[in-house]
Amino acid sequence: MSVISQLVYSLPKENSQRMGLSLRVRRRGGNKKEIIPVTSCSEETEITIPSQFLCPISYELMKDPVIIASGITYDRENIEKWIESGYQTCPVTNTVLSSLEQIPNHTIRRMIQGWCGSSLGGGIERIPTPRVPVTSHQVTEICGKLLAATRRGDHAVCSEMVGKLKRLGKESERNRKCVKENGAGLVLCVCFDAFSKNAKASQLLEETVSVLTWMFPIGSEGQSKLTSTSSFTRLVELLRNGDQNAAFLVKELLELNVAHVHALTKINGVEEAFLKLINRDTICVNSLVSIHHMILANQETISRFLELDLVNITVEMLVDSENSVCEKALMVLNAICETNEGREKVRRNELVIPVLVKKILKITEKKSLVSVMWKICKSGDGSEVEQALRLGAFKKLVVMLQVGCGEGTKEKVTELLKMMNKVMKMNGFVDRSDSSSIEFKHVKKPF
Known part of the structure; x- marks a missing residue:
């Protein structure tokens, strides 16, 4: 107050x-x-x-x-x-x-x-008659009918009850809170799982997913229903059709438990479904987060994603996307660089070093960016370090140290600067990028 x-x-x-x-x-x-x-x-x-x-x-x-x-x-x-x-x-x-x-x-x-x-009110537009907020009793009654219809396999009644819950949620935040607090989340999860194998229930499942997006976090029982093989398979199908609500739902499930990540990676075609969502005009950030979770939990998925050209898609994403998208894309690249195969694929992309150098001072969260640069420079043949130098990376990294960053990131930046300093001494290279004079007080000597 x-x-x-x-x-x-x-x-x-x-x-x-x-x-x-x-x-x-x-x-x-x-x-x-x-x-x-x-x-x-x-x-x-x-x-x-x-x-x-x-x-x-x-x-x-x-x-x-x-x-x-x-x-x-x-x-x-x-x-x-x-x-x-x-x-x-x-x-x-x-x-x-x-x-x-x-x-x-x-x-x-x-x-x-x-x-x-009236004339006294100056002709102000009449305020719409407000709807009376839903009560706990009404929500419980709707959930009871939805559960009973689910057990009977009554597709029509289930669609009607899910539609009612959706309309209530649209009316006010108070209604959403009341629906959530009275057990609707679990009932919706049960409904989704029960109809997940029904080819004719696409509309019902899409509506159920849209309502579930404001039910999180859901309990373990609801999670078990949504992460069954049939439910996950249907969610992947929705992803393939470009359903953003399904992308949010999957991301939330993966963040709740790593076991859900392992279950998802067993679904055929899941990698293609996620790539379809990020390789479009409106990039799905939730899908990038899910891809990151999958790669970290199961490195076997890296090979599958690499075959589908994930590296090139992600690097192109960094060129002109907004800050939040770039940060998630860098998280994915950083996870890919955990394997030799992934690092080699990243190094082959000619845009990687230029884009990373360009983004050094533009990205708010720099941890993943520095980590990617450090991994490919440390494991490369020196050409990546020289290219970064020619693009003005040295002075930008020093600015990073002066502004401040996390301890782990600071160590990687310092090591990158040492590698660059070594190349400058060996090749007589001079960084001529436009920049004001910088005090190297945070950098370990010699330089």
């Missing part, structure tokens, strides 16, 4: 008539208007909102007025935040609430709606 809000709670009620009531309305198009702060614009008209229409917490026009046990009316969103912060008192009267139940104030809501459309 902000300091301002707490101060507002302590103000006498009559002060509300002197605070935040002067507003102006501006035409948005046609006859519709919106409320904005008071300005000097000549096209705006000043209006005054009746104090009884203002929430005592936010002093804004109430969209969903509700009465609490003290008899005071608040906007539902504001009083819920107050209660969720741990308070069990009325913000205005400071009395302890005998019940935390919130009852819609239909009278005030109708008065606000009427005022909005």
Whole structure:
């Protein structure tokens, strides 16, 4: 709760008539208007909102007025935040609430709606009638019907119940929280597993996956259902069709338990499915994270990914992708460089060193970038070090040390600088890249 809000709670009620009531309305198009702060614009008209229409917490026009046990009316969103912060008192009267139940104030809501459309309200667009939040009983009832229909194999009823849960979640964050807290996650996992072998249940499974994306973390029982052979096979099929929700779901499962990674790598065609998602205009970051987990957990997958040209795809991704994508791509390259085969494949790509040098000072998280450069320079024939030098890597790496980095990264940077210094001495090479003079106070001598 902000300091301002707490101060507002302590103000006498009559002060509300002197605070935040002067507003102006501006035409948005046609006859519709919106409320904005008071300005000097000549096209705006000043209006005054009746104090009884203002929430005592936010002093804004109430969209969903509700009465609490003290008899005071608040906007539902504001009083819920107050209660969720741990308070069990009325913000205005400071009395302890005998019940935390919130009852819609239909009278005030109708008065606000009427005022909005009247001349006194300046023709402000009517606030849509809010939906009543879902209750635990309603969620439990829906989940019960979904579970029973799943056991019967009733595809139609399952689709109807999953659709209801999805609509509830779209209405409000409160609804999502209520759905999640009342066991919907496990029931959805059971449903997905039960229909995973049904070729005609594609629409149901896609809808189930979309709802499951806001159910994490799920318990071990739900995980076991989603990671069965049939469920994983169906998730891979969804990946192959470009389903971003399935990509998120798989990534979350892999991060929960390494055993899930081993189970996924046994599914035929999983590598192709992930590559299809990252080799497109809109790169799926979740798929990059999943590929990273797979390579780290099972190095046999590196060979399969290398055959599918993962190195070239990932390096091209680094050229002009946004920071977050580049960082995940570098994590994948770093994992690939754990094997001799992987390092050799990375070294063969002519873009690797230029891209790495270009990104040294542009990437926020530099650990993977430095690790990739260190691995290919240390295991190479020296040409990679010389190329990095000619591209201005030396001074950029020194800047990295001055700015600061992790201990492990610092050691690799220092070793890279020593390798570069050795090449400069042997070949009489001078780094002529544009840069201001740099103090090498963090670098171990000699240079």
